[in-house]
Each structure stands twice: as structure tokens, then as C-alpha cells.
Amino acid sequence: MTFSQQVKQELCRLEIRRECCALAQLYGMLLFSRSFCQDGQVFSTESRQIADYFAQLMAGTAGTVVTIRTDFHKKSGDTGRFTVLVEDEGQRELITERFGLRLPGLSPLFLEKECCPASFFRGIFLLYGSITNPEREYHLELAAPSAYMAEEVFLLGKTAGIQWKISRRKGGFILYVKESEQIEDFLTWIGATKSTLKLMDIKIIKEMRNKVNRATNCETANLDKTVDASRAQVADIAYIKERCGLSYLDEELRPLAELRLQNPECSLRELAEMLNPPLSRSGVNHRLQRIRQAAERLRAERKDERK
Ligand SMILES: [Zn+2]
Known part of the structure; x- marks a missing residue:
């Protein structure tokens, strides 16, 4: 399992105590989807766990049933990717309205409480984020659906002390951090405390190895x-x-x-x-x-x- 997968596994097991935070997390997940408003597809993942996690969150928080479509590898026949979508057009419209997904910018409705932005970022990281194996390099990124959204999230991160950098990549925009302290702060903030400890541990071993x-x-x-x-x-x-x-x-x-x-x-x-x-x-x-x-x-x- 990659370090990224470990972090996500930890986040999926996290208990979200407040209703407001669950909504903020779902808001981040839907907002960063590239095509939900057009064809209902929210995201596609190799992790069954994340697909199920999202389905439960949608059912429990928004009362919406999602479809998980399984794509098999052509050669091996193994399960390859899980595509998560809201097939029903009526449901999709309700969700779009409720979360203000067509509004420009971020809706303060889901982010005004102090406890909520962390959950918002957790949702984005789970579906559209990744972290490189810290033994190799320090790099954590989120894939934003547009430059505008990247800017908005950049500003929100700033208020929490996360100094994102933005770069363009293959028709999309990436928010990323490369400083180990920033990555530690971000992971702790979104609730991946065990992974943070692991990262710090790896960092110490790396520094000792350098010393040797x-x-x-x-x-x-x-x-x-x-x-x-x-x-x-x-x-x-x-x-x-x-x-x-x-x-x-x-x-x-x-x-x-x-x-x-x-x-x-x-x-x-x-x-x-x-x-x-x-x-x-x-x-x-x-x-x-x-x-x-x-x-x-x-x-x-x-x-x-x-x-
Ligand atoms: Zn909250």
C-alpha cells in the first residue's frame, strides 16, 4: 500500500462528529468534481473503500443514492477502477442546488464555522489529492477543476496557515506543498494524525541517514x-x-x-x-x-x- 493510500485509509476510518463538518466534507468532494453538474460523475478511483465511503456519506448526509460502476481490466479481468456517479437527473439537480455548485466561488454556508474548513479539505484530499512517499520526496497535491477554484481554495488554505503553490497540469490545476512541515500541518489538520507521526518518523530516519x-x-x-x-x-x-x-x-x-x-x-x-x-x-x-x-x-x- 502506498503512503497516499495509507493516509486515505486513515481518513476513511475517521469519525465525523458534527453534521456541519460532514456537509463541509461532502461540499468539498462535489465542488472539486470536474463533471458532476454535466453527467453526474463525481470521481473515479482504484479504491473500493473510498467509493463505498463516499456512497455512505452521500446516503447519510444528503439522502442520495449513488451508483458505483466497476471497470474491469481488459486483460486480467481484475477490478480496475470504480466510477462513482449520481445517475438520477432529479437527484443530481437537488444536490447541485443544495450545495450551490453552480455559484461562483465558495459558498460560506458550509465553511463559516471554525470546525468546517478542515473537513472540506479532507473531502478534497480523499477524492482528488495525493501524497508522494515521503522517503522519496515531500510532495502533497490537490487537483483543482479550474484555475478559479484553485485560487479560492488557495485563499481558504492561507487562513489555516497552509501556503499552497499553484501550477498548471494537463488541462487542470494543481495546488501543492513541498515543505515537510506544511505537509505535517495539513495532515494533522484534516485528521490524519497517525500518518503525520509516520511521516515525522520517516523524516528523522532520513536525516540520520544523511548524517551518516x-x-x-x-x-x-x-x-x-x-x-x-x-x-x-x-x-x-x-x-x-x-x-x-x-x-x-x-x-x-x-x-x-x-x-x-x-x-x-x-x-x-x-x-x-x-x-x-x-x-x-x-x-x-x-x-x-x-x-x-x-x-x-x-x-x-x-x-x-x-x-
Ligand atoms: Zn463543522
Whole structure:
């Protein structure tokens, strides 16, 4: 089940306590339908649960019987989509009148009480909304039937602190939010508190994972530094060996030079432990600096010879 489906399932199980809120929810559901006023189709969904939920709400709140038409997949024969419609023209007209669906703008009748806008948005989200899996990205959207309706709902959301953005898509308009805090606020507001907690949980895990990744990047950077240093040391030792042999180095430095040539991948600490007798890390570092100085001395001599 997708995260979006989980949120909707939670919302379908929510008990609506007040009559005014049930009407506000139904109002949102009908208002955002693209074609209810023309052909009676309210929406189409893959979820039997949402289709049934709407049918019950229509019956209980408005006394209207809806039809749920099942479309089967041509190949598999499985149930694919459920199309929800009010077939009876008389009933459809009654609903249109009662909810003022032909009026321009939002009807204050269903939204004036403080408790109702949340239900209105819950209805819209259930039928025309979706949320992306928060493990991937933060994105919640509502598909509005027109630019005008998108604007109206944008303003209503603003009063509740939801800062929608609007964009155009395939003959419709989308209201969306991309900030995780905004999504959390919206889900809590419309009553999906469990889903909000789940989203916050996912967010924490994501942030921790990022932290771990950053730490690993840091270690990689250190590793790169070690590799670069070793490369320079090996170049110095190889140069000395080529010019005049490792006997050029004194007895303290020679075993370390040999070890480094044989083990270019080892850290200073590992080199220190391999020496006989073992040395401290800083001791190794000090001797490697002396080897570098020896190599530089030889390079400088060569330069002088060439002059
Ligand atoms: Zn209410």
C-alpha cells in the first residue's frame, strides 16, 4: 500500500462528529468534481473503500443514492477502477442546488464555522489529492477543476496557515506543498494524525541517514589525504633509491623507507607497528619528513649539477 493510500485509509476510518463538518466534507468532494453538474460523475478511483465511503456519506448526509460502476481490466479481468456517479437527473439537480455548485466561488454556508474548513479539505484530499512517499520526496497535491477554484481554495488554505503553490497540469490545476512541515500541518489538520507521526518518523530516519552519509564522506576525504601523502612519500623514496640507493639513508630511516615502498596503502599507525622495534605514529611521521628532506636535497643537487 502506498503512503497516499495509507493516509486515505486513515481518513476513511475517521469519525465525523458534527453534521456541519460532514456537509463541509461532502461540499468539498462535489465542488472539486470536474463533471458532476454535466453527467453526474463525481470521481473515479482504484479504491473500493473510498467509493463505498463516499456512497455512505452521500446516503447519510444528503439522502442520495449513488451508483458505483466497476471497470474491469481488459486483460486480467481484475477490478480496475470504480466510477462513482449520481445517475438520477432529479437527484443530481437537488444536490447541485443544495450545495450551490453552480455559484461562483465558495459558498460560506458550509465553511463559516471554525470546525468546517478542515473537513472540506479532507473531502478534497480523499477524492482528488495525493501524497508522494515521503522517503522519496515531500510532495502533497490537490487537483483543482479550474484555475478559479484553485485560487479560492488557495485563499481558504492561507487562513489555516497552509501556503499552497499553484501550477498548471494537463488541462487542470494543481495546488501543492513541498515543505515537510506544511505537509505535517495539513495532515494533522484534516485528521490524519497517525500518518503525520509516520511521516515525522520517516523524516528523522532520513536525516540520520544523511548524517551518516556525511560522516562517511568525511572519512573518505581523510582517506584521500592519506593516499595523497603516501603517494608523495613513495615518490621521494623511489627517487632516492634510483639516484643513489637506499643506503643513502641512515639506519634509522632505511627500514622505514623499505616498508613504505612495500606498503603504500598503509597508514602511519600501521607502518609504526610494522617497524622493529615498533615506533610511535609521530615518530614515523618525523622520520618520513627526514626522508622527504633527503629527497629534496638530492633534487636540489641535481638542479645545481645541470646549471
Ligand atoms: Zn463543522
